[in-house]
């Protein structure tokens with residue numbers, strides 16, 4: 470590769486590598502690689518089909534066979550479209566064309582360019598998403614009407630395109646005013662945005678998709694509040710989200726910090742699970758709070774974002790890449806399609822690492838749920854119930870689980886409970 474500014478490019482690469490090393494160090498220190506000691510007599514064996522009927526196994530497998538090719542095709546298509554727009558002058562021409570009616574200034578080129586590229590990317594995969602939605606309906610996993618589904622797609626695309634446009638505008642503006650060191654300031658900015666975003670996400674984005682009501686006073690509510698007290702992380706409220714408008718999925722989470730912390734439960738959970746299992750889910754979520762997983766995730770995310778931007782600083786000084794994209798440099802709005810492609814490709818490449826970290830964090834929260842709830846039967850029944858209602862494949866292909874699995878498999882989670890019992894931690 471040849472470089473427009475060899476010294477600047479090398480500095481960006483060095484900073485990216487230093488940040489990546491810090492990221493690895495943080496992961497090693499903050500993420501447990503073993504969550505339970507080996508019990509006397511060894512680990513409980515994995516039995517993916519235990520507790521499931523033949524009909525449940527068939528249904529989960531046929532659902533996976535129907536939906537997996539769609540997800541994979543959609544992912545590949547979106548990277549392909551980003552690649553065609555970012556690695557040929559096609560995207561650059563589009564950026565120039567959409568801003569022409571507004572006078573063609575660089576700010577319009579960036580803002581409207583990002584919006585146009587986002588909409589094109591979304592439209593390209595829309596037929597596949599719609600087909601996926603048909604499969605979800607057919608298997609009874611989605612309850613969303615087509616109107617609500619389209620509204621969700623539109624809102625999500627608008628929010629993500631709008632935020633991306635502002636972030637890219639900031640980056641191009643920095644590159645125009647500090648052509649040699651923009652990537653350093655942009656890396657700091659990206660790290661800061663991840664921190665702000667993780668605080669604002671529950672406040673701004675949750676209400677865009679769901680409505681919340683307080684769980685009325687009763688045994689479940691007081692049990693959950695007591696569980697949170699015992700966890701040392703009191704919550705202000707227990708909220709019910711109207712998730713059943715869209716999905717049959719069962720889920721719960723804890724959001725907010727300190728005095729705004731609350732447990733959120735999907736209404737689907739309330740309707741379908743007995744109280745003991747709901748408490749087991751809440752105990753898992755409180756495990757994330759006890760281990761400060763949101764903070765860890767935020768710091769990992771900031772370091773990752775900063776490393777990624779420094780890497781962008783290196784890549785965007787490559788004359789070879791810039792000439793493919795038909796752009797003069799990072800301060801040229803015609804760089805936007807290349808920038809979006811590099812971000813999409815980088816995000817995809819980081820997925821297995823991100824999921825490996827996530828699986829360990831989830832495993833730790835599972836052990837916490839067992840320690841806090843002391844109810845392995847409810848834990849196992851809850852895991853199996855979630856798997857059956859979500860049509861989780863009992864034994865996903867190892868490579869799929871490695872790349873896309875954000876949680877341990879159900880069989881692994883059931884084995885945690887068995888190991889926990891064998892260790893006599895009751």
Ligand SMILES: [Zn+2]
Pocket residue numbers: 753754757831834
């Ligand atoms: Zn979790």
